């Protein structure tokens with residue numbers, strides 16, 4: 001049976017409550033100040049691959065949209081990450097974080113050393129958005145419903161626990177707190193409007209579950225490689241690599 005708008009929204013929110021990556025043990029270590037500097041670096045390097053792929057994903061989405069009004073709304077997502085004349089953009093802000101934790105920004109931007117499972121998961125998200133229906137593609141982005149809380153927790157946890165954390169290094173997350181609400185308000189109402197049969201509601205819910213798996217498996221890979229059991233796959237970043245050279249005084 002097709003669910004009412006409210007019941008369907010609750011179903012989507014329940015998926016986040018059960019499966020969002022704020023519950024992953026790696027995030028508990030990171031936000032609680034229990035990551036070593038090397039583990040923080042591993043997270044920054046791998047998460048950059050996600051950041052760099054988000055505007056590629058959004059461009060793949062836009063390439064399939066026939067409605068200029070939808071493209072007009074969606075394109076701010078690309079600008080939020082790639083920047084504009086007046087906005088530095090999320091990718092550069094992330095590289096500022098990379099420098100603050102001691103990494104060489106060109107190394108991080110090269111995507112060398114990214115874990116294979118991170119690549120597989122993130123590339124699967126880009127392909128999903130390229131290949132599935134527009135409804136499934138928008139529904140997959142709705143994990144962002146749950147992101148403001150994790151960004152706020154992260155800002156607080158990193159500021160409290162790590163010397164590298166300050167307004168400059170954490171500016172990525174502060175900006176997302178301003179940018180994400182407009183995206184998610186639009187995305188949610190678009191999905192609620194367009195998922196008007198049971199079949200479409202089921203497909204949208206499955207897309208959101210798929211996306212929580214994309215996020216969760218990245219952290220599983222990070223945890224296995226750099227926390228426990230500490231098995232770094234061949235070719236992945238090894239602590240000590242990719243560091244910025246100390247500035248000559």
Ligand SMILES: O=C(O)c1cc(C(=O)O)c2c(n1)C(=O)C(=O)c1cc(C(=O)O)[nH]c1-2
Pocket residue numbers: 054140141142143144147150151176215
């Ligand atoms: O730090 C996080 O936990 C987190 C999660 C997510 C998400 O839920 O996919 C995004 C972001 N951050 C983020 O910063 C971001 O720009 C973003 C875009 C998207 C998307 O699917 O289009 N998700 C996310």
